[in-house]
Amino acid sequence: MTDSNTSFNRRHFLKTAGSASAVATVFGVPALLRGKDLNSKLQFAGIGANGKGWSDIKEMATHPQLAPVAFTDIDLTRMDKVKRLAPDARLYQDYRKMLEDMGDKIDALTVSTPDHMHAYIALDLMRRGKHVYCQKPLTRTVWEARQVRNQAAKDKNIITRMGNQIHSHSAYLTGVQLIQSGVIGKIKEVHSWASPTGHGYSGLLERPKNPPEVPTSINWDLWIGVAPMRPYGGERIYHPFAWRDWQDFGSGAIGDFGCHILDPVFTALKITGGPNSIKAEHSGINDEVWPSQETLYYNFPSTEYIAGDNINITWYDGGRQPKASLALLPKGKTLPRLGSIFVGEKGSMLLPHVGMPELNFIDAKIEHKIEKVESLNHYHGWIDGCLSGKQPSDGFEYGGNLTETVQLGNVAVHFPGEELKWDAKNLKITNKEEANPYLTRKYRKGWEITEVN
Ligand SMILES: NC(=O)c1ccc[n+]([C@@H]2O[C@H](COP(=O)([O-])OP(=O)(O)OC[C@H]3O[C@@H](n4cnc5c(N)ncnc54)[C@H](O)[C@@H]3O)[C@@H](O)[C@H]2O)c1
Incomplete structure (x- = not known):
């Protein structure tokens, strides 16, 4: 496991923000943000930092209320872009270690690994109460897709979206x-x-x-x-x-x-x-x-x-x-x-x-x-959902x-x-x-x- 020397900078993601959270009412606030400063940013981590993972992270980061706090990639040579995007974010090779260290500081994550790991990671994150944006296909097998579906049905406070971005085109x-x-x-x-x-x-x-x-x-x-x-x-x-x-x-x-x-x-x-x-x-x-x-x-x-x-x-x-x-x-x-x-x-x-x-x-x-x-912004649609508690259509x-x-x-x-x-x-x-x-x-x-x- 490799961890960067950069210290985790909480101020980076607690900067107060403008629009979207200001409109969130107490009742509309998702469970994960309840009890926190309503103006705080959505604390975000990306799993899979290159390939489509980088494209997901880059698009998410254009939302004014997103604070990238950590990234995981099993390949250390594939972290350069996320390092440039958020120099204060912590870097990991194992997402489980990231959650062990920073679990309570992360609200929402993208899962952009190869298909065979989607279900394992997405279910683990959902069981920990995190909002999840997972690449398509949602899982590698039919049985896994049913498990992820069942988990989503169980906890409606968790905001999920599949990475089929043309859905919003x-x-x-x-x-x-x-x-x-x-x-x-x-x-x-x-x-x-x-x-x-x-x-x-x-x-x-x-x-x-x-x-x-x-x-x-x-x-x-x-x-x-x-x-x-x-x-x-x-x-x-x-x-x-x-x-x-x-x-x-x-x-x-x-x-x-x-x-x-x-x-x-x-x-x-x-x-x-x-x-x-x-x-x-x-x-x-x-x-x-x-x-x-x-x-x-x-x-x-x-x-x-x-x-x-x-x-x-x-x-x-x-x-x-x-x-x-x-x-x-x-x-x-x-x-x-x-x-x-x-x-x-x-x-x-x-x-x-x-x-x-x-x-x-x-x-x-x-x-x-x-x-x-x-067109709608597919990526922002998920973030807005995490902030407002409203589940996107996919x-x-x-x-x-x-x-x-x-x-x-x-x-x-x-x-x-x-x-x-x-x-x-x-x-x-x-x-x-x-x-x-x-x-x-x-x-x-x-x-x-x-x-x-
Ligand atoms: N929505 C789209 O248009 C679109 C386009 C391309 C790919 N995808 C999907 O995105 C996912 C990734 O595809 P890709 O082409 O970027 O693959 P890739 O192999 O090029 O990139 C995957 C990245 O994840 C990292 N990774 C692998 N296993 C990991 C793990 N367990 N934990 C953390 N990081 C890990 C790799 O090192 C790599 O940086 C796939 O599910 C694919 O179907 C979607």
Whole structure:
């Protein structure tokens, strides 16, 4: 464990602040801030200080009422940016040591580690009463997503948000508004896709044969965390970034992009539960990495925005895409590399990932002027929630449900071509007993996750 020599400077985060806390009433103040000076800043720590972690921390730090007090990263070479951002903040390699030292001085944390550690860390933080912003996918397994969801449901004073920042982007907000306005009628089917492949970042299909020694700057035991121990693989084999490819750590292309691209589908159609069934087709799988190309066929029960009593939602990745004709595009136009097509009774909506929606009607004479919904600040939305006690729309109950669906895809890929029937209430695949072990994982000794009842 490494701790910086910089002394913890309480004055840094007790500076009085202006706007948001001033509007918090005594009743609206979350439990964690009760008893403190209402004008004090939200005391913040970031777990995972580089990659997306740095982007999360940097965005959070633009909020006038946030005081960064500590950061954790298992790799000491990846701390430079946070040091420059907040020279007085304390630095750690083990987030548990950070909480041991500073627990009562930290209100809210970001979790931006690789996927396999999200649930362990997020649950630990929530059980300690901390507000949590956790990257997508919320967890690595279906079972973990249910535990995080259950924990969020238990304590409504804890403000949570998943790191699917496009949820607050004008493109997705506008798309959701259009679907719910009924402009293309009720929705008959949805097709969503992402171009990245399920593996290819490390360039390997099997573990490296002669891995180098772990650099002294990296605490490999902490990086491995809940997963079975294996040797450090070398730069960009697992750490950083390339862990995405590997079943023990990442969640493939559906895990990387599903919580983004399916998010406006879930929000627009008000899907709050799991699918009826799922079937996977793909280009091949071994025991180590995810398939390079997948098609996942989900079937969901109906909601008020769905035509009929169920709906097919199909996911494609690794270069696979739906038929462009489903979007009723004008001649010569092609589909974007990532996005969704909502097929409605009167027409289709093409929603590119981070791009404004486009409407095309079966009756080509129909024209509709799209009114843009302005973007919100996703990061500030969570901080404002922590300060006011108001839960943002994509807290862990919502994010947990979306993640369960996404990670069910990573169960189905082990049984290609077979339709798996899903009993969401009981967290069980009902027609294929051998599939159920894939809903969870074996935890390394000392890193077990306790079930949340
Ligand atoms: N929302 C988005 O648009 C978006 C974009 C990229 C990544 N992500 C998500 O962010 C997370 C991180 O992805 P990344 O690409 O930044 O990965 P990365 O491997 O590049 O970076 C992860 C960082 O966390 C550190 N880390 C690893 N284990 C840790 C632990 N146990 N405790 C503290 N620090 C630890 C690493 O040293 C590294 O600095 C993933 O869940 C990923 O899915 C989200």
